[in-house]
Amino acid sequence: MTTTLTGPVLVLLDHASTGALRTTVLELLTIARGLGTVHGAWVGAAGTPAAAGPDDATLALLGEHGAEAVHVVDLGPADARLSPVVAEGLTALAAGTGASALLLTSSFENKEVAARVGLAARAGVVVDASGAGVDDQGRVVAAKTVFAGTWNTRCAIRTDLGVVALKANSVQAVPADAATVPAIARLSVAVTEAAGRTSIVEHTERVASDRPALGEAQVVVVGGRGTNGDFSAVEELADVLGGAVGATRVATDEGWIAHDAQIGQTGVTIAPKLYIGAGVSGAVHHRGGMQSSGTIVAVNSDPESPIFEIADYGIVGDLFTVLPQTAAELRRLQG
């Protein structure tokens, strides 16, 4: 029997500027229910549809996933797209609610927020975690893989407030046994001048493609140098599988695909249920961003490629014949 935390577990409710909730939030709520009483934290940027708070449909969704309360943090005129600003809001909220934990999705922005909340609230922080629980001393404990996915660790947080940033797909999101009707609470926070000293000169939200977002997708098909610039086979298989398309740094550097598709230590970190790498050698920089994927499939013409060392299913072959054959067969099997 595990203990639960005394104070609320705050979950940062990441959303698009339209107010649409990011799917990773439901995973966080699922994890949060195992820690204690779940409260959502909504930080809407002024001047966007999301400023007022979640709409009714979003509230209902949050209730289905066990949120007992939703705190709408009003930062006044401060730019809520800046991580120092968000951090001040969350620090005030954590203090005001007596929170024991704060869970966030492990994006780059959120890691910055986590660092600042950690300092301002004297809270231990674990990022890129793959799970969180409470130990028998009532401490928040986070699971995390390190060294390019080659080691598993568990890290205990020694402070009253624990901040954990979790990777997408850490768990399957499941609704709570009983839905709740979250109470709405509003909190106004006067942000310091210092937090707003950086200004956003330009901010272009990427238009969502028909494919799922790379960082959140359950299936990712990745093309590397072996595609030689032709991503059509990679894209076709991704579409049959309802997955996202990713790339190695070589492919993005060559301009074959946009830079935001890069997976690895200096790109996106992914942990989908299924990773398929085609024409990818599996260099250590790349492995660091995908090695905790559930199942790893590799198609590569060179049997010596290091990716075969970590592949659950490896095919030594030409991606331009293997991928289309797999796509066609899946289409046939799916009818």
Added chain:
Amino acid sequence: MRIVVCVKHVPDIQSERALGPDGRVVRDQGDGTLNELDENALEAALALVEEHGGEVVALTVGPDDAVDAVRKGLQMGAEQAVHVLDDGIAGSDVFGTATVLAAAVRRIGADAPVDLVVTGMAGLDGLTSLLPSALAHLLDLPQLTLAAELTVADGAVTVRRELDHASEVLSAPLPALVSVTDQTNDPRYPNFKGIMAARKKPVDVLTLADLGVDPASVGGDAALTEVVEAAPRPARENRVLVNDDGEAGLRLAAWLVENKLV
């Protein structure tokens, strides 16, 4: 411009890396190296100084062999090197490290004002990316992180960066803190002249006492997190490796269906 670049000596990412029973990175393998991303940070700073004048100070916090990181900075063209070396720092978490770095930057700034602090976007050992924000917070500097491009003009720094869902251009007045990605530039290799010049330059060694940092605020005991379990990841089981005989694609499809992956 006076630019401090924070650099870190890390276990080589290509080497076999391990955690000891104390949950700390095993560092005695003698195969440490300058964190690759810090080469991008050094390059960015050196390029700015070439454009605007001034000097680069390379700063590191770490055990004896960490001095190699600042030496590499000197070889690339940094003017000055500072190594904070103190047994009391061992086992620090990111906040402890940031506390020491912040004190060192303040100390460097006491000689002559610091306009910019530059770091890599992450240390390729821990990969948390927490340090740049923590350091900016402690130094009370505006932060401009993950710069893929970086320019300084009219007393302000501007960066372009790519996030998961958006691309942004940020700007802030100097002094400021910037973290850079590996997209920012191609780091230069030290040339013979640089290597010879670096030999003559001293490395300033500072202790916690020199910096006026309370030893109780850093080190393993002050860390806010502790590793309670660490083990190499078990090998993947039931692995399949096949040569394509013309039908491997068909079999992959069947395997994916069988294993409920589609």
